[in-house]
Amino acid sequence: xxxxxxxxxxxxxxxxxxxxxxxxxxxxxxxxxxxxxxxxxxxxxxxxxxxxxxxxxxxxxxxxxxxxxxxxxxxxxxxxxxxxxxxxxxxxxxxxxxxxxxxxxxxxxxxxxxxxxxxxxxxxxxxxxxxxxxxxxxxxxxxxxxxxxxxxxxxxxxxxxxxxxxxxxxxxxxxxxxxxxxxxxxxxxxxxxxxxxxxxxxxxxxxxxxxxxxxxxxxxxxxxxxxxxxxxxxxxxxxxxxxxxxxxxxxxxxxxxxxxxxxxxxxxxxxxxx
Numbered sequence: 001x002x003x004x005x006x007x008x009x010x011x012x013x014x015x016x017x018x019x020x021x022x023x024x025x026x027x028x029x030x031x032x033x034x035x036x037x038x039x040x041x042x043x044x045x046x047x048x049x050x051x052x053x054x055x056x057x058x059x060x061x062x063x064x065x066x067x068x069x070x071x072x073x074x075x076x077x078x079x080x081x082x083x084x085x086x087x088x089x090x091x092x093x094x095x096x097x098x099x100x101x102x103x104x105x106x107x108x109x110x111x112x113x114x115x116x117x118x119x120x121x122x123x124x125x126x127x128x129x130x131x132x133x134x135x136x137x138x139x140x141x142x143x144x145x146x147x148x149x150x151x152x153x154x155x156x157x158x159x160x161x162x163x164x165x166x167x168x169x170x171x172x173x174x175x176x177x178x179x180x181x182x183x184x185x186x187x188x189x190x191x192x193x194x195x196x197x198x199x200x201x202x203x204x205x206x207x208x209x210x211x212x213x214x215x216x217x218x219x220x221x222x223x224x225x226x227x228x229x230x231x232x233x234x235x236x237x238x239x240x241x242x243x244x245x246x247x248x249x250x251x252x253x254x255x256x257x258x259x260x261x262x263x264x265x266x267x268x269x270x271x272x273x274x
Contacts, residue, residue: 057261059151059229064134066266067149067231067257071138074252075244078138078145086137089144093206093217094121096176096183103174112163113171116187120204123148125232126161126223130154143242145235147249149257157230161223164200165189176206183208193247195254196224196231201246204236216240222250226257 057063071080094117103109119125123135123146131151138145152160168189176183183206190201199222206217219236220243233249235242256266 057263058153059132059149059261061132061134063260064132064149064151067253067260068134068136069147069249069253069256070268072268073256074138074145074248076140076242078140078245081137081139083136086135086146089137089146093183093208093210093215096178096181099175099177099182109170110174112167113174113185113187115163116167116171116204117176117185120219120221120234123234125164125221125234126150126152126157126230127155131229140242142239143235143237145233145242145245145249147253148232149229149253150232151229153228157223157225157228158198161198161200161225164202164223167202181209190220190222192222192224193251193254195251196226199224199250220246222246224250224254226254226261229257229261231257 059067071078096117098110098114098117100106100110103113119127129150129152131153133148133150135146135148138147167187171185171187173184173186176185185207186205188203190203192199192201201223202221204219204221206219207215209215215238217236217238218240219234222231222233224231231250231253233246233253235246235249259266
């Protein structure tokens with residue numbers, strides 16, 4: 001496929017060639033907690049019936065930065081990386097052209113699945129933010145977690161959440177090809193805590209060869225809308241298994257964003273957030 005300049009680049013392939021598997025942190029979809037998806041407020045169910053909170057302040061760059069999670073907000077031994085490092089991460093297994101022959105409605109379905117891969121590669125799952133946007137990266141061993149807070153005032157994040165809700169059916173399994181190498185991609189729905197105005201969770205698994213070795217990349221992806229703003233979490237890697245961290249990031253991160261929009265300062269102590 002034709003490669004274009006990328007805003008965020010996360011380099012896997014060179015590390016694989018060197019014998020070290022750099023990855024993004026994977027999360028399990030069997031880790032839903034007691035606050036899992038609430039019927040009636042999923043993205044697909046609110047399509048055309050948008051739920052919005054009370055009027056809040058416009059998200060500023062400083063506000064988006066304050067709403068970012070910290071090491072204290074997520075489980076295990078995550079370490080925050082420099083912003084410049086997080087902005088240069090890249091999942092090379094996501095590069096590829098979707099095989100149209102895998103789909104009954106060929107071009108239309110293939111385009112949806114291609115959009116998924118491209119948006120994961122570019123870290124713009126909900127589209128390019130129309131307002132303030134800040135991101136933060138964390139690493140734990142060979143695992144990676146990328147967290148973003150952004151404003152979509154002029155683009156409506158609900159449309160993207162509705163799109164995400166249909167992906168497990170439209171893109172349940174398909175093939176991508178890059179430089180003659182074929183990879184199999186699977187997409188399933190995952191549960192998220194019942195926070196925000198709408199939310200969607202996906203697990204994307206890519207199996208194939210990279211750097212001359214067989215590899216499986218697992219990404220758990222979460223997006224939560226709060227009014228016209230949203231948080232997204234992308235965590236994955238070749239080792240898998242980071243569901244607790246994603247659940248925690250979604251639950252506490254949504255509260256941080258709501259606090260900022262309400263003119264409050266997010267608590268530095270996650271234990272104070274119910």
